[in-house]
Amino acid sequence: MYHVKVYITYKPSILDPQGEAVKTALHRLDYQNVETVTVGKYFEIDIKDDGRSIEDEVEKMCDELLANVNMETYRYEIESVTQTAED
Amino acid sequence: MKYAIIRFPGSNCDWDLFYVLRDVLKVTPEFIDYREQQLPADTGAVLVPGGFSYGDYLRSGAIARFSPIMEDVKHFADTGKPVIGICNGFQVLTEAGLLPGALRHNMSLDFICKPQPLSVVNNQTLFTDQFEKDQTVMFPIAHGEGNYYCDDETLTELKQNNQIVFIYQDNPNGSTADIAGIVNKQGNVLGMMPHPERASESILGGADGKLLFESLVASVEMAVG
Numbered sequence: 001m002y003h004v005k006v007y008i009t010y011k012p013s014i015l016d017p018q019g020e021a022v023k024t025a026l027h028r029l030d031y032q033n034v035e036t037v038t039v040g041k042y043f044e045i046d047i048k049d050d051g052r053s054i055e056d057e058v059e060k061m062c063d064e065l066l067a068n069v070n071m072e073t074y075r076y077e078i079e080s081v082t083q084t085a086e087d
Numbered sequence: 088m089k090y091a092i093i094r095f096p097g098s099n100c101d102w103d104l105f106y107v108l109r110d111v112l113k114v115t116p117e118f119i120d121y122r123e124q125q126l127p128a129d130t131g132a133v134l135v136p137g138g139f140s141y142g143d144y145l146r147s148g149a150i151a152r153f154s155p156i157m158e159d160v161k162h163f164a165d166t167g168k169p170v171i172g173i174c175n176g177f178q179v180l181t182e183a184g185l186l187p188g189a190l191r192h193n194m195s196l197d198f199i200c201k202p203q204p205l206s207v208v209n210n211q212t213l214f215t216d217q218f219e220k221d222q223t224v225m226f227p228i229a230h231g232e233g234n235y236y237c238d239d240e241t242l243t244e245l246k247q248n249n250q251i252v253f254i255y256q257d258n259p260n261g262s263t264a265d266i267a268g269i270v271n272k273q274g275n276v277l278g279m280m281p282h283p284e285r286a287s288e289s290i291l292g293g294a295d296g297k298l299l300f301e302s303l304v305a306s307v308e309m310a311v312g
């Protein structure tokens with residue numbers, strides 16, 4: 001079993017208006033040292049190991065659905081979880 | 088011929104389209120549930136209405152493309168027959184890969200709802216041939232995610248193939264190249280954020296949108312012969 005964390009954000013070339021709005025709000029709270037804020041999406045996915053390459057599977061999931069690769073980019077972390085006897 | 092209006096959970100401009108087609112254009116619209124597998128055999132055009140399909144979960148339009156009916160909508164588009172997506176319908180068609188690019192949050196993050204002047208930059212499509220070239224039209228916009236984006240390569244292609252149909256005169260949302268509506272390369276799939284169906288009777292403040300439906304209906308009737 002794998003525990004996968006996927007992070008999706010706008011491509012760097014695309015303005016992230018939510019990030020800009022949150023940055024302005026943090027400045028209003030007097031966190032003047034905040035330089036940049038990026039707002040994105042976060043997914044946690046548990047995937048059974050069926051012998052296929054987990055990296056390939058996750059990348060396909062991101063390309064096909066989780067991210068809109070026209071405007072978004074993604075990164076992920078894969079954690080191997082010890083399987084129980086039932087698995 | 089029938090004008091198939093696809094209804095997803097969360098569609099909310101379906102009746103506006105139905106009313107315009109039935110009462111203003113005097114043609115035969117039919118609601119098609121998203122769970123259907125096939126469009127009626129005598130479908131002349133497919134219309135994907137505005138709204139918030141699947142609650143805009145993940146991204147607007149991202150989940151609707153998996154609805155059973157969408158397979159046949161793609162097939163219908165592949166045969167060169169007219170498909171139009173308005174507002175959320177435009178978002179659905181980009182997510183489904185029937186149109187290039189994507190719709191981002193408006194630059195201001197505001198939901199913008201107001202009449203918007205547009206220019207008809209391409210009046211050589213089956214959706215716009217009743218307009219004058221560069222005619223100014225006033226269609227309402229009502230969206231939070233209408234900020235059209237495509238990369239430079241796609242934009243060059245859109246320009247080369249004359250795929251940009253409507254542009255904003257006063258860009259309200261940050262769209263790339265002021266784009267308000269585009270067609271696919273073949274010219275039979277149109278996506279646009281503004282609402283022509285809300286501007287098809289003078290009692291509603293303007294009837295510019297009627298020309299779009301008149302163009303479409305004329306094309307569908309001609310195809311039937």
